Amino acid sequence: MVIGIAGAVVASIIVLIVLFKLMWRVAEPNEALIISGSKHGEGLGFRTVTGRGTLVLPGIQVVRRLSLDLNEAELDVECVTKQGIPVHVKGVVIFKVGDDPVSIANAARRFLDQQKAMGQRVHNVFAGHLRSIVGGLTVEDMIRDRERMTGETRAASGSEMEKLGLIIDSLQIQEILDPTGYIENLAAPHAAAVHRDARIAAAEADRAATEAEQEAAARKAEATRNSGIQQAGYQAELDTAAARAQQAGPLAQAASRQEVVVQETKVAELEAHHREQQLQADVRKPADARAYETRTKAVADRDARISAAEALARETELKTAAEANRVKVAATAEAEATRARGLASAEATRATGEAEAAAAEARGLAQAEAARALGLAEAEAIKARAAALAENQEAVVAQQLAENWPQIVKAGAEAFGNVEHMVLLNGADGMADMFAKALTMGGTGLGLARQLLATMGADGAKAEPSATGKPPVPQVIPVQQEQARS
Incomplete structure (x- = not known):
């Protein structure tokens, strides 16, 4: 619970x-x-x-739900100014539903199911007021005091927007187009004056720049000249000092060179004697030793090459003899193998022939025995059929009728093949009687029996006496086998 x-x-x-x-x-x-x-x-x-x-x-x-998001309406209004000049004013209005309950209620009554149509309604409101305000202004007023046009349009549309429950967040006049070219012509004099003043100012600036450049070039040339004169004086003083230094130098070099030559001569004599002794120790004796070493090595190399040649000749002779012996042995072995293969092939051929002959003989005997057995079996069957027919002809006929009963029934049914309508008064019994009469009258059963008896009688009359002298045995051929042979 x-x-x-x-x-x-x-x-x-x-x-x-x-x-x-x-x-x-x-x-x-x-x-x-x-x-x-x-x-x-x-x-x-x-x-x-x-x-x-x-x-x-x-x-x-x-x-x-009523959306309070910002919305945007583009203004594209064709207006006519106070001067009668057509202008094309483009701008944008950004607005939204007011946050106060009154504005929400007003917007709900007007736009609850048509919130996507707010932009078009706002465009229509602003387009009408904008045309009215532009009609009281000149083109010059619109260009010079665009804020005035914007303020007047916003003020004129404010009360109607409040009735719709909408507030204006922003109103911008983006572009004023003049299809007649009035604004362009209005600006032409000012543009020409500005262009003229610009050219004058450019010319004045060019003249002042040229004068300044020429004055600067003159000052540069004067400075270059003064600098060259000073550099030439300095270079002359340098050349004089250098000549004096060059004259004093060779004299001092000659005196010092004389002393150097004397000392170098003495040193050269000592160095020549020293080199002679050094050559005796470093060149001649090592050369004699290297010559003796070379001769000794040449003799040893010659003896080694002779020994190697003799060994190679002996090795070649032994290899040749061994190769000849190997070829001889291989040829003998190949001949023996060839003879053995020939004997084996002949023996195999003979054995194959004997086996095939024996097989052919066995097959012939088997076929002859089979044919003989088949003939005996057929003779026994014919003899048995003749005996049975002689003893009980009705049973044989009945057996033949039973074996061929499907064909008999089919032949009896063909008697009704062309009958389109048949009326039977006693139902299934009448059908059985009709079918029995069809089989017995002119019937397939009796006709087939008579045919069998006639065939057996004809065969008995035409049978030839056997080799033993006994009366010929009549040949009974079933109707089914006869039909199969035909």
Whole structure:
């Protein structure tokens, strides 16, 4: 019982939670809930909810959502100015549904099911006021004081936008097009004056730059000249000092060279004597030793080559003898093998011929024995059939009829093949009687029996006497075998 109460409580809680989720609606930050279906205050007939949740009775109240997002309407209006000049004004209006309850209620009444049509409605409102305001302005006023045109248009459209529940976030006049070229012609004098002033200023700047460049070039040439004169003086002083230094140098070099030559002569004499002794020790004696070593090595190499040639000749002679012996042995072995293979092949051929002859003889004997046995068996069968026919002709005929009964029935049924309609008064019994009469009258059964008896009689009359002198045995051929042979 406690478990049942607890289950009921849990089920009730679950039902309440489900009902609460079905009835609870939450408005997103960028939307307003429009709840209709019950009486509300202030005579609106519906309730608006923004930024919070509320309970809704399913089936009694209906909840719809009104977007509070920003919307954009592009203005593309053809107007005529105070001067009668047609202009094309392009701009953009950014608007949204107001956040206050009155604006939300006004927008809900007008755009709840047509929120996508807001842009077109706003465009129509602004297009009418923009044409009216441009009609009281000149082209110069529109160009020089665009803020005035924007402010007047926004002020004129504000009251109507409030009635629609909309507020204007931004109004921008982006472009004023003049299909007649008035604006371009209006700007031509100013453009020409600006171009003239620009050319004059460019010419003045060019003249001043040229004068400054010429003055700078003159100063540069003067500085170059002064620098060259100073450099020439410095170079002359350098050349004089260098000549003096060049004259003093060779004299000092000659004196010092004389002393050096004397000392070098003495050193050369000592070095020549030293080289002679060094050559005796380093060249002549090692050369004599290398010559003796070379001669000794040449004699040893010659003796080694002679020994190697003699050994190679002996080795070649032994290899030749061994190869000849090997060829001789191989030829003898090949001849013996060939003779053995010939004898084996002849023996095999002879054995094969004898085996085939024996097999052919055995097959002939077997075929002859089989033919003889078959003939004896057929003769015994014919003899048995003749004896049976002589003893009990009716039984033989009955057997033949039984063996060929399907063909007999088929032949009897063909008698009804051309009958389109048949009326039988006694049902199945009448059909059996009719079929029996068809078989007996002119019938296949009696006709077949007569044919069998006639065939047996003809065969008995035409049978030839046997070699032993006994009367010939009539040959009984079944109708089925005769049909098969035909």
